[in-house]
Structures are given as C-alpha cells and as structure tokens.
Amino acid sequence: MLIQTRPDPSPSAHDRVYRGLRSRIMHGEIPPGQALTLRGIGKDFGVSMTPAREAVRRLVAEGALQLSSSGRVSTPDLSNERIEELAALRALIEVELASRALPRAHMALIDRLQTINGTIADAVRAHDPVGYIRTNLEFHRTLYLRAQAPAMLAMTETVWLQLGPTMCKLYGRMRRSEAPHFHRHIIAALKAGDEPGLRLAVRSDVTQGLRMLTT
Amino acid sequence: MLIQTRPDPSPSAHDRVYRGLRSRIMHGEIPPGQALTLRGIGKDFGVSMTPAREAVRRLVAEGALQLSSSGRVSTPDLSNERIEELAALRALIEVELASRALPRAHMALIDRLQTINGTIADAVRAHDPVGYIRTNLEFHRTLYLRAQAPAMLAMTETVWLQLGPTMCKLYGRMRRSEAPHFHRHIIAALKAGDEPGLRLAVRSDVTQGLRMLTT
DNA sequence: CGGGTGCGACTGTGATCACATAGCGTCCAT
DNA sequence: ATGGACGCTATGTGATCACAGTCGCACCCG
Numbered sequence: 001m002l003i004q005t006r007p008d009p010s011p012s013a014h015d016r017v018y019r020g021l022r023s024r025i026m027h028g029e030i031p032p033g034q035a036l037t038l039r040g041i042g043k044d045f046g047v048s049m050t051p052a053r054e055a056v057r058r059l060v061a062e063g064a065l066q067l068s069s070s071g072r073v074s075t076p077d078l079s080n081e082r083i084e085e086l087a088a089l090r091a092l093i094e095v096e097l098a099s100r101a102l103p104r105a106h107m108a109l110i111d112r113l114q115t116i117n118g119t120i121a122d123a124v125r126a127h128d129p130v131g132y133i134r135t136n137l138e139f140h141r142t143l144y145l146r147a148q149a150p151a152m153l154a155m156t157e158t159v160w161l162q163l164g165p166t167m168c169k170l171y172g173r174m175r176r177s178e179a180p181h182f183h184r185h186i187i188a189a190l191k192a193g194d195e196p197g198l199r200l201a202v203r204s205d206v207t208q209g210l211r212m213l214t215t
Numbered sequence: 216m217l218i219q220t221r222p223d224p225s226p227s228a229h230d231r232v233y234r235g236l237r238s239r240i241m242h243g244e245i246p247p248g249q250a251l252t253l254r255g256i257g258k259d260f261g262v263s264m265t266p267a268r269e270a271v272r273r274l275v276a277e278g279a280l281q282l283s284s285s286g287r288v289s290t291p292d293l294s295n296e297r298i299e300e301l302a303a304l305r306a307l308i309e310v311e312l313a314s315r316a317l318p319r320a321h322m323a324l325i326d327r328l329q330t331i332n333g334t335i336a337d338a339v340r341a342h343d344p345v346g347y348i349r350t351n352l353e354f355h356r357t358l359y360l361r362a363q364a365p366a367m368l369a370m371t372e373t374v375w376l377q378l379g380p381t382m383c384k385l386y387g388r389m390r391r392s393e394a395p396h397f398h399r400h401i402i403a404a405l406k407a408g409d410e411p412g413l414r415l416a417v418r419s420d421v422t423q424g425l426r427m428l429t430t
Numbered sequence: 431c432g433g434g435t436g437c438g439a440c441t442g443t444g445a446t447c448a449c450a451t452a453g454c455g456t457c458c459a460t
Numbered sequence: 461a462t463g464g465a466c467g468c469t470a471t472g473t474g475a476t477c478a479c480a481g482t483c484g485c486a487c488c489c490g
Contacts, residue, residue: 039441050474051473057273089366154278262444266445287453
C-alpha cells in the first residue's frame with residue numbers, strides 16, 4: 001500500500017481555480033466592483049466554463065464574490081455598515097482564537113511571529129500592499145493555528161476573504177505607512193502569558209486596522 | 216418601468232435545489248453521514264446534474280455537506296471537538312446579535328417571540344423533532360433580525376446549517392422533552408431591557424442546547 | 431450635435447456526453 | 461465454506477452546445 005506523500009495532489013480543475021481566485025481576492029489583488037466572466041476565468045486557468053463556474057459559486061457562497069441580478073459576477077463593494085459588522089466579527093472570533101492559542105504558545109511560535117512581523121515591516125517599507133496584506137494575515141493565521149480550532153479559523157478566513165477587495169482599495173491609496181503597531185503588544189502579551197492584555201491587543205489591532213477602511 | 220412585486224421569482228434551477236437541500240439539512244431532516252448523489256438530487260428536483268452540482272458545491276463551501284476523497288458527497292458526522300467549537304461560535308455571535316437587537320426590541324417583537332415559543336412547546340408535545348428545530352431557529356432568527364446585522368446573521372445561519380444533521384441525530388433519540396427553558400429568560404430580559412441578563416440567557420440557551428449534542 | 435433605437439456580441443444557464451474511477455457484488459479456486 | 465480477483469455499475473468531472481437575456485455601441489433621425 002502506497003502512502004500519499006502529497007496529501008492533496010488533486011489535479012481537480014475547479015480546486016485550482018478556486019484556490020487561485022481565493023488567494024487573489026483575499027490578498028487584495030482585485031479591487032472592489034471588478035467584473036469577472038466565467039469564460040475569462042476559465043481562459044486564465046486553462047479550463048472550460050464548468051470548473052470556473054463551480055469555483056465562482058463557491059466564492060459567492062463565502063461572500064468573496066457577488067452576483068448581480070442578471071448573474072454577472074463581480075467583487076463586492078462593501079458598505080460602511082457591512083465593514084463595521086465584519087470588523088466586529090473579526091474582533092469577536094479572533095479574540096477568542098488568540099485566547100485559546102495562548103496556553104499553547106511556545107517560544108518557537110513567538111519567534112516565528114516576530115520573524116513574520118519583520119517581513120511585514122519590509123513590505124511596508126517597500127510599499128508593497130499585497131505583500132503587506134498577505135504577511136499580515138499570515139501573522140494572525142500563525143497565531144490562531146495554535147488554537148486548534150479549525151471551524152473558528154475557517155470562519156475568520158471567510159471574513160478576511162470578504163474584506164479582501166476593500167483592503168485592496170484602502171492600501172492602494174495608503175501613502176504614509178507604519179509597521180503594525182499592535183502586533184508588538186500581541187507578542188508582548190504572549191510572552192507574559194497575559195490573557196486580558198492579549199485580548200485587548202488583538203481587539204485593538206483588528207479594530208484599528210478596520211477603522212481605516214470605512215470611507 | 217415595472218416594479219418587481221416579487222423580488223425573487225428566480226426560476227433559477229440551482230437556487231431551488233440549493234434552498235431545498237439547505238432547508239432539509241438545517242432543520243435536521245437528514246441524518247449525519249447520509250450519502251447523496253448528484254443524479255439522485257437532480258432527479259428529486261427534476262433538474263439535470265449541473266444545477267445539482269452547483270447547489271452541492273455551495274453547501275460544501277458552507278460546511279453543510281462534505282466531500283470524500285473520491286468526490287462522493289455526504290452530510291458530515293461531526294466530532295465532539297467540532298461541536299464544541301460550533302457551540303462556542305454560536306455563543307459568541309448570537310450573544311452579540313441579541314445585544315444589538317435589544318435596543319430595537321419593541322413589544323410587538325416580544326409578542327411574536329412568545330407566540331413562537333408557544334409553537335415550540337406544541338412541537339415538543341407532538342414529539343415532532345423537525346418542527347421543534349425549525350421553530351426554535353425561527354425564534355432565534357426573529358430576535359436577531361432586529362439587530363440589523365446581515366453578515367452576522369448569515370454567519371450564524373451557516374453554523375446552524377453545519378449543526379443540522381447532528382441535531383437530527385440528537386432529537387431523533389430525544390425521548391423526554393421539555394419546552395426550551397431559557398427562552399423565557401430571554402424574553403424576560405428583553406422586557407426588562409436588561410442587557411447583561413440577555414447575554415447570559417442567550418449564552419445559556421445555546422450552550423445548554425449544544426451540551427446535549429456531544430456524545 | 432444630441433438622444434433614442436436597434437442590432438450584435440457577450441455572458442450565464444442548464445442539458446448532455448464522454449471518460450476515469452471507485453464501489454461493490456459475484457464468481458471461481460482452494 | 462472462505463478469501464481474493466474480476467468485472468460491472470454507478471458516480472463525479474469536465475467539455476461542449478444550444479438558448480435566453482443583457483449590455484454596449486453604433487447608427488440614424490430630429
């Protein structure tokens with residue numbers, strides 16, 4: 001019996017398309033309101049309409065894309081109320097995830113977080129919005145993975161996905177840029193094992209970041 | 216220019232299939248681990264495989280169905296850890312929704328909640344698990360609709376959806392049954408405008424209901 | 431020069447088909 | 461009688477096609 005060295009070699013076409021689009025959307029590579037076509041997506045990924053349609057359906061279900069009344073697909077342009085809601089959801093769930101990760105946060109994890117934080121600073125200095133968003137999310141995901149709570153992490157990533165195009169719009173016009181300020185608080189609270197401080201730091205990081213998103 | 220009297224007359228086939236399956240799953244009409252086939256679903260709804268596939272993909276994206284490695288589709292059989300996580304998510308988000316609904320809760324809303332609560336008691340007396348689950352969710356949704364927070368409500372409904380088959384298994388073996396106890400606390404807190412009491416009552420209702428789900 | 435109208439290309443939808451694969455029952459050999 | 465191998469059937473996947481609706485653009489008329 002062969003052991004699968006690659007757990008997912010799935011040559012499945014719709015999965016490739018799904019992952020590709022999801023990554024582009026979550027990392028803010030597509031501005032809000034951008035129109036997409038099934039045939040265009042299919043051509044981009046070298047597949048026919050069928051897998052493109054499945055990937056789009058899935059992303060619509062996750063709120064990463066929206067369908068107009070006539071079925072045209074585009075990235076959503078969020079209202080301020082929607083952004084506030086999604087920020088509140090991030091605050092609720094991510095605080096819980098951080099809290100659950102705290103007891104399992106070894107020094108190796110903290111080191112990795114500090115490394116990622118350095119990469120974020122690099123992206124900021126290089127004025128690389130996509131790199132900034134990607135590494136910022138990687139910082140949070142690395143922490144939350146320690147919470148051993150896959151359902152909560154999935155839900156959080158869905159929220160990130162919905163905010164992707166909006167973050168694209170924001171960081172595109174973001175001129176003066178500073179390294180993520182509250183990440184140091186998060187790391188300090190992790191080191192100290194200070195749960196209330198960690199909750200406050202995560203909540204502050206999320207809400208401060210999202211406050212800049214409301215027009 | 217004609218005004219659409221019916222905002223969604225959508226004769227769209229995949230939407231019919233999606234809504235139908237979603238309702239069945241959320242209300243606990245399908246036990247966990249139940250295998251489904253695209254051609255079977257298509258025949259049930261009188262459509263071809265294509266809309267059935269799209270509906271299934273969407274439900275998989277929402278966690279209401281799972282795909283085996285070979286692509287076979289079935290309702291998920293949740294582990295205890297997963298159930299605990301979903302219960303924690305319900306507690307987090309629903310408490311927030313109730314809190315946001317509180318300032319807008321008129322007497323008319325409270326009356327409707329009491330009426331629904333009576334219907335729940337009827338379903339319990341009639342030993343009707345599906346009716347119980349449906350009206351119980353209707354109770355919560357009626358309250359949360361007042362929160363004016365569609366993204367949070369959607370996320371909560373996604374959690375309900377994931378718990379649907381598990382609730383089916385539970386309430387199928389539920390013999391002695393009592394009317395939902397904490398719903399009265401919720402209504403009392405709404406009447407009194409007591410926010411801490413409301414948060415506690417909702418949290419208790421959710422966690423107590425879900426504690427029975429863990430095997 | 432401006433606006434309305436009509437045509438054409440484009441886009442999503444759903445059905446059907448060909449193909450690969452996984453399940454599963456059966457049949458044969460020991 | 462039991463275990464294993466074979467083959468059939470059922471199932472998901474992806475491509476293609478026909479169709480209907482929509483959007484846009486150009487052309488024509490005032």
